Amino acid sequence: MIYAKINxxxxxxxxxxxxxxxxxxxxxxxxxxxxxxxxxxxxxxxMPIFDSEYVDIKNDIIGYFDKDTLVAFSLLRRYNQFxxxxxxxxxxYHEPKLRLGIESLKHECAVYKNLGYKFLYLGxxxxxxxxxxxxxxxxxx
Numbered sequence: 001m002i003y004a005k006i007n008x009x010x011x012x013x014x015x016x017x018x019x020x021x022x023x024x025x026x027x028x029x030x031x032x033x034x035x036x037x038x039x040x041x042x043x044x045x046x047m048p049i050f051d052s053e054y055v056d057i058k059n060d061i062i063g064y065f066d067k068d069t070l071v072a073f074s075l076l077r078r079y080n081q082f083x084x085x086x087x088x089x090x091x092x093y094h095e096p097k098l099r100l101g102i103e104s105l106k107h108e109c110a111v112y113k114n115l116g117y118k119f120l121y122l123g124x125x126x127x128x129x130x131x132x133x134x135x136x137x138x139x140x141x
Contacts, residue, residue, distance in 0.1 A: 003138040004125035008113040010134035013106040015114070022061040022073065025054045030061070030073055030090075037090035049075065049088055060084075062111070064091065064104055072100050074108060084112050085121040105132055 022030075031049065038046045053059060053075060064072035072091030078084050086108065091100050109132065112120055122129050125137050 002125040004122045004129055005136055005138060006109055006120040006122065006132055007134040007136055008109055008118055008120060011106075011109040011113060012133070013110040013113075015107060015110045017103060017107045018065045018067075019062055019107065020065075022063040022070075025061055027051050027054050029070060030054060033070070033073060033092055034088070034090040036092045040093040053087070059087070062104075062108065064100060066094065072104060074104055076108065076112075081116065082118040083121065084117050084119070086123065102128065102131065105129070109134070 034049055054061060056077075058078050060074075060076045060078065062074045062076065063070050064074075071094055072089070074086060075088040076084050077087050086105070089101060089104060091104075109120060129135060
């Protein structure tokens, strides 16, 4: 398995989506979005998101809205003042043409770059992630 990160210094995306930090998460609502996402993608196996991950003070939840309806979220982990990891993204796929998975990742690059972060870690180096500016595969130690 190959892992990846985004060098935020090499990005220049705008903050443009209808979003907000979710400070007091409705865990049932987030889990419903996650379930719809997994069903749409037809994943053979999924890792649960534990309730504690939604309320951990080192984690951010960014909610994405269509009008006033929450349709997607990202769960991100802040490790220090320079490094953040995208732990999970999920959305309802109510309008697939929005490409909300890619657009939210670009948006998060802008948000965390504006906050002074240097790297956004992505987990696996999936092909679709490579279209993001600043994409870098991680090598051995």
